[in-house]
Each structure stands twice: as structure tokens, then as C-alpha cells.
Amino acid sequence: MAGISSIDLENEHACRTQADRLLLQLKVNGPQTASDLALSLKITGEAVRQQLQKLAADHLIKFQSEKKGVGRPCQRWKLTKLGEGRFSDAHSLTTVQLIQGIRESLGEGALNTILRFREEEMEVAYRTALKDAKTLSARVQRLTEIRSHEGYMAEWREEEDGTFLLIENHCPIYTAATTCQGFCRSELSLFQRCLGEDDVRIERTEHILGGSRRCTYKIWPAPHNA
Template sequence: MEGATTNGLRPLGLKGPRADIVRELKAAGGLAAREISCQLRLSANAVRHHLKELEAAGFVGHDREHRGGGVGAPTYVYRLTSDGEALFPSRYEDAVSRLLDHVVEKEGRAAAVEVLEARYRELADELRPILVDASPAERWATVTRTLSDEGYMPEVHATTLGTHLLVEHNCPIKQVAQRFPEVCEAEARFLAEVLEAHVTREAHISSGCGACEYQVGPVPLAGPGTGPSFTDKKTRELQ
């Protein structure tokens, strides 16, 4: 499970090494050329060539940064530009936004929120018979595959605490989520249900983070509220 990831989401209009480089930058947030070279097993010259072409196309930019605790000379760190971010699918976000505008106008905001929440209930209903006898590894594989199909670029890491860290590198409905933050709560409840776990959101794309991150741990064996559940780290810290 350590480092498990699904690789179905590809940047639109790119293929080959340049698509791979853009995807690595999307997942990591920022990388030096040598880091890209190691991860993709490409020569340094090939990586620099592709980065130059991606910069010329406006998909990638760079800054000089100190790495390794500030020791040594600064290095170039490459990141996606807004045009580079736009290469990743948004799951018909414009059409969804127009639909929600219509629902809000005709039936009110609560009805629009219900439409969004219903999608996660449908996903949970689809997965329930598949997961009924699934092992933990099979459960994770099924859920991450579903998230990948939905465009979230998920990655899962086992932690030393016996929990898992679920990282979603892409939000396919980012603009919708900013308008209707309730959809993020619905997603977290969906994760808690299908993973049969307690889920804590540690980072949130809609709050300006580079990814959504969830700590996924076992459900308490006893006590009030026992069962799959969700908490938000920011909300918990304010309590």
C-alpha cells in the first residue's frame, strides 16, 4: 500500500515524457530537474529539453530555491502555471455549474446542495456490494480506482501510526466546491463510509492547499458516535 497511486488521469493534449513530467509536477507541487530525472528514469538532458519546451508553451514556470536545509547553491524548481493546471480534466465542471445555477434559481441553494450530495450517495451505493467481502487491501484498491476514475489523482501512503494518508492531487470540481463547500463534506462522509474508517481532513485544495489530504484510521470500538465518521482538522483545532 505504501505509495500506492492510480495513474489514469493524464494532462489533456500531452503525451509521452512531457505528459509524465506535467503529471509529476501536478502531484509534487514543485520539483527540480534532477528529481524529475530520477522519478521518471530519464536523462538529465532529456528532462531539461522537455522542461524548456513546456515553459515555452506556458505550462511550466520555475523559481530558484535553496533545498536541503538551505545548504549549497540554489536550484531551479519547476511548477505548473495556471495554464498547466488547466490541462487536467475538470469532469464537466462548466456544465455542472450551469446546472446548479438553474437549480438554485428554480428551487434554491439547498436543492443544489442535495444534487451534489446525491452523487456521493450513488457512488457509495455502487461500491457497497463490491466491498461487502473485500479485504482491506481490496477495499483501498477499489476506492482509489473509483477516485481516479472521477479525476482526483489519489495516492495512498501507510503511516507509522497504523493509519493511512489519502492524498488527492486534483480536484475535478474545484470551482463548484468553492461555491458549494458542502460537497467537500459529502465527499469526506463518502470516504468514511466506503473505507469503514474515521477520516480526518488535514489539507484542503479549496483552502489554498496543493492537495486534499485525509488521515484514515480505525473506527473507535466503543463510545458515542461509534461508526465511520469524518472530522476536519481546522474545525477540530478551533474547538
């Protein structure tokens, strides 16, 4: 039986890396065409098509047809539920079991107490990290860095109207949040206090638990006379 050469191993590693990068592109940027992916990944259209076929065969991605004007519909590829599962949901099973155990043994009040304790600890850490950020844009940028470090694949941008968007492309506590939506309420309240309780407004405009592919927060300075 022939051995596996170093070239074969390098090629296998390159393919695996391309596949991972392709999945990440779909995770962060949403549905895309093959040509979009080739441009983003800086690889050939043929290489992209090969990866798409393999990932589709593994049920990690699927396409949706979009009709735009005359001509053939374009195919936009997106992650399946199995594909979404390739991105970590931190200790999901253990966390869910703990939540259910606390709720059944100690009651909803005890669970809410634990959530408040978690929120207070996070607030101390966030305020410490944000203390030197004097402007709203600096605070949003710093919060984005914190959330990315925690696994939320976060990014931010300033809009033309002066508002800011904090975008979280992944939720590492998704399974726990579906079991206890207090996590989401807690985080929105936490963001409000850390960014500026009196002079900042924040609204969640996209929510993964509501069926969106990401969570998005719109942030803007509050009117002084509000």
C-alpha cells in the same frame, strides 16, 4: 517544400510524450528539481532541461528557488494554473451553469436535495464495491481504486503509526466544487460511512480548495471505547 519524414513524426511524438509525462510527474509529486525529473522519467538531464524550457515558454510550469545551506539555490519546478488546466475538470462549465441555474430558480434547498441524491447513489455504488473488503487497509485500497477510476489520480499508503493516507492528486470536479462546496462536505461524509461509520475515523488534512496542491485524508481505526 520538403516533406515531413516518419523519423520527424516519431521525434515529435516522443517529445510530446515526454512533456506529458513531465507534467504528470509534477501533478502527482509536486515541485521537483530537474535532476529529480530526469531520474523519475529515466531520461537525460539535457532532455529534461529542453522540456522544461519549452513548457515554461508555454506558461505551463514555473520554478521557485530554494536556498539550502551554502551554494547556489536549487530550482524546483511546479505547475502553473494554466498547467493545472491541462488535467481535466469534467464538464466544468456545464456543471457550473447547472448549479447556478438550480440555485437561482429553485433555491439552495433544491440544490442540497440534488447533492443528497448524488451522495446516496455514490454510496450504493461504493458499498457494493467495498462489500468483500474485510480489513480497513483493503477498504482503503478499494476506495482508492474507485476514486482513481473517477479521475482523482488517487493513491494510498499505510503510515508507521498504523494510520492510512488516501491522497487525491487531482480534482475532476474542482470548478463545480468552488461554486458549491457541498460537494466536498458530501464526499467526506460519504468516505466516513463507507469505510466504517462506527469503527473508523477520517480527517481531511489537505484540501485543494484551501490552497493545497492535493486533497489528503487521514484514516485510522477508532478506539473501541470511544
